[in-house]
Amino acid sequence: MNWLVAAIGLWAVMGLELGLRDGLALGPTGAAPTFALIYLVFLALSAPRRAALWAGLAVGLALDASRALPSADGMRVVAAIGPLTLGGALAAYTTVQIRGVLNQRNPLTGPLVVAVAVFLAHLVAVATLEMRSWYDAALTVDAVADLGRAGLTAVYSALASLVLGVLARPILPMIAAVHQFDPTPSAWRWVPFGRRGYGPAR
Amino acid sequence: MAHRRDAGGRALTLAVVAALALGLTPDRYARVASWLTEPVAFLVQPIAHPVARLTRWLRPGRDTLGDDDPRLAALLDERDRAVDALRRAELRIDRLEAQVRDLQSGVPVAPGARLRQVWAPVTSRSSVLADGTIRLGVGRDARIEPGVSVATVRGVALVGRVVRVEARTCWALPFTHPRAGPVEGVVLTGPTLAESFGCLLEGAGDGTLTGDMVGEAVGVEPGMVVRLRDEAWPEIAQMLVLGRVESVERKENGRLRIAVRPAADPARVSEVVIRVPETRSAPAGEAP
Incomplete structure (x- = not known):
């Protein structure tokens, strides 16, 4: 796996994640597409298993480190490194586990995987914070509202990934040149690590 | 080869366990978080800020403070600042009267507080939007203090309280957020x-x-x-x-x-004026 190119990609999507979400948020719900996790799903759909899991941890860590969770009294920010890191790892693991049975030529496959992965990532994050709130007085979690928001975010991210897939098609040959992946007509059949197709277990 | 694969697997397991441990560590022991957030902010802000500016340019926020005509807006700003000063003066008189009563009954009085104002761009928001926090483009380098500094629109309307300060950025929690x-x-x-x-x-x-x-x-x-x-x-x-x-x-x-x-939607504000207190005793003859 070309980690340098993957890191540059992560840097770019984090820019979109933090810069664009405001404008794309669904009113006061706080739900907006998460570009970093969409990127993670695209990586995990074709990367070797272990590389995908490391990528999941890295993407989750970047999201955690860019987060400022207000404390229960609203007077400061509490540390929240870990919840989305674990969530990212689970999202990558799930994608790796199910990719072998997916029909990746179907343009709806990618968005469906994105929906599942994004929801799982947020589920793990909410569960971790909820568990911590039992003994950490600095933290309060409204788990039901957070899960509802996670569901909306997952659906919205899936729709965004559908649009991104269409937008990405014209630039696929250019990316292929530097990243050695197969510029197949299907935007979802990414093979960014120089291998065509998927083996049974990687 | 198998040995290398095992080592890689162990490293991955260790990383997951470390993430779980960090995620469950109570806030007062999780100082390591600040070591990670500041470098990530240093790397990500240069791209996040231009994208956020572009977003706000395409979808600008509106406030109820000013007007589209720049001359009228300047006059309205001036009026708002004058009204703000008047209200603060009235409040100060109320407080001084209360202080006089407190002094007469032996209660200690806080020294007069002065303020300075620092302009700051809103560079991004928390990666989880529901957190509500907004990142501002000044930090310890501008001597911003958490808890006691507040973000405002043009120094007139409240946006929120500064809740965390990093080297070059700080975080504010809008007063409209339920938390x-x-x-x-x-x-x-x-x-x-x-x-x-x-x-x-x-x-x-x-x-x-x-x-x-x-x-x-x-x-x-x-x-x-x-x-x-x-x-x-x-x-x-x-x-x-x-x-x-x-x-x-x-x-x-x-x-x-x-x-x-x-007066202003914190989610759409693109720049703020941070009010920072400068607490010191007022020199004789100088109004605090």
């Missing part, structure tokens, strides 16, 4: 502070504030300005504009319940 807690304000029904009624407002979760008027409030109508008067907020934030009354309804117990639309 910011209830906020006490006054609705001005006349030209002086004497003609005002208190209210206790809480974030409704949709960007507005709702709450009950304190006591028998009369003459409260939609469109009236609501200002901050809350001892839980720093001195420098007192009398800043919270917003305007959007609706008034009478409850069964006769009390008035109001909805307040903030």
